[in-house]
Amino acid sequence: MASLTILPAKAPLVSSIPSSSSHLEFKFPVKLQHSSLSTVKFRLKPLQARFIPATGDEDSGENLDWVSKRRRNLICVSTLPFLFHFRESFEGFSAEAAELDATYMLMKEEVRKVVSKGKAPGVLRLVFHDAGTFETDGNSGGMNGSIVFELDRPENAGLKKSLKILQKAKSEVDSKQSVSWADMIAVAGAEAVSICGGPTIPVILGRRDSVEPDAEGRLPEESLGASALKQCFKRKGLSTQVLVALSGAHTLGSKGFGNPFVFDNSYYKILLEKPWNSSDKMASMIGLPSDHALVEDDECLRWIKKYADDQDIFFEDFKNAYIKLVNSGARWKSL
Numbered sequence: 140m141a142s143l144t145i146l147p148a149k150a151p152l153v154s155s156i157p158s159s160s161s162h163l164e165f166k167f168p169v170k171l172q173h174s175s176l177s178t179v180k181f182r183l184k185p186l187q188a189r190f191i192p193a194t195g196d197e198d199s200g201e202n203l204d205w206v207s208k209r210r211r212n213l214i215c216v217s218t219l220p221f222l223f224h225f226r227e228s229f230e231g232f233s234a235e236a237a238e239l240d241a242t243y244m245l246m247k248e249e250v251r252k253v254v255s256k257g258k259a260p261g262v263l264r265l266v267f268h269d270a271g272t273f274e275t276d277g278n279s280g281g282m283n284g285s286i287v288f289e290l291d292r293p294e295n296a297g298l299k300k301s302l303k304i305l306q307k308a309k310s311e312v313d314s315k316q317s318v319s320w321a322d323m324i325a326v327a328g329a330e331a332v333s334i335c336g337g338p339t340i341p342v343i344l345g346r347r348d349s350v351e352p353d354a355e356g357r358l359p360e361e362s363l364g365a366s367a368l369k370q371c372f373k374r375k376g377l378s379t380q381v382l383v384a385l386s387g388a389h390t391l392g393s394k395g396f397g398n399p400f401v402f403d404n405s406y407y408k409i410l411l412e413k414p415w416n417s418s419d420k421m422a423s424m425i426g427l428p429s430d431h432a433l434v435e436d437d438e439c440l441r442w443i444k445k446y447a448d449d450q451d452i453f454f455e456d457f458k459n460a461y462i463k464l465v466n467s468g469a470r471w472k473s474l
């Protein structure tokens with residue numbers, strides 16, 4: 140019996156090989172990252188069954204030699220078709236990976252035609268409002284494009300125009316290769332970050348779109364305190380560190396954390412100054428109550444200080460947190 144495990148970055152969908160079948164089938168996840176095959180792993184289990192002729196002298200060297208030759212032959216016989224099949228699958232898989240790469244490049248190119256720095260904050264917010272409906276309990280919601288059905292909800296006010304901007308890019312891509320809204324939004328958010336000077340975030344493709352809206356009331360309200368925010372993120376499978384890192388997205392937009400169109404660590408630096416306590420009217424309007432709440436929580440404060448001190452660490456953690464966010468609750472297509 141042989142098993143093949145493909146381990147792309149945090150892929151939930153791996154190869155399936157029916158043990159009863161002599162025909163080995165590999166289902167590679169579409170989300171395999173850009174031709175990177177370094178994580179392909181073989182696991183060939185040792186043969187379980189063997190035939191030992193009843194010579195009456197089972198321990199003789201001759202017999203052991205026979206058994207060992209027999210085992211070698213059996214291994215060859217059982218491995219060769221597996222390897223030939225793997226080669227074919229591998230070639231087919233490389234072609235699919237190349238096609239995916241081309242689609243990914245095209246998506247990024249079309250996004251960059253429509254998303255300027257001024258539009259980047261709204262596009263990034265769209266990502267959180269699509270993916271943020273995910274809850275691990277029941278494994279529902281998440282990055283599934285359902286935001287297209289949810290634009291009239293009060294928490295999504297203002298997001299219609301961001302989606303409309305992306306519609307143009309999506310139509311262009313769709314004319315060559317059909318893509319899901321979930322993939323489109325995930326890629327667009329990453330490009331929005333990069334356009335504003337933030338980290339480069341690779342996005343794996345292959346999310347399926349939902350055909351209905353997600354449950355309501357799953358996005359955090361801006362009035363929440365730190366412990367409620369932590370709980371809310373925990374229900375989405377996201378840690379406190381991820382909460383703090385993703386909140387750094389508020390460095391973009393009009394909440395007063397530095398230049399609204401520059402993605403940097405000024406969110407954390409300004410949080411530490413607590414300008415909302417100032418008597419200056421403009422300064423006192425900086426940030427949302429949920430932003431203010433983070434600095435009052437010891438665990439959050441540790442991350443805030445870290446990110447304020449070192450932008451590289453923030454960029455790295457934001458990148459990883461973003462990848463987690465856009466994979467939340469995703470249902471993946473197989474090739």
Ligand code: HEM
Nearest residue numbers: 260261263264267359360361385386388389391392393429
């Ligand atoms: C932690 C809980 C969060 C709450 C309560 C929250 C709430 C809000 C609210 C109310 C606004 C509108 C502010 C305004 O009046 O202009 C906003 C803006 C924004 N949010 Fe969040 N948000 C949260 C987390 C996130 C996350 C995780 C992301 C992305 C990864 C994000 C991205 C953005 C962006 C980019 C804007 C600016 C949008 C613009 O100016 O067009 N937010 N957020």
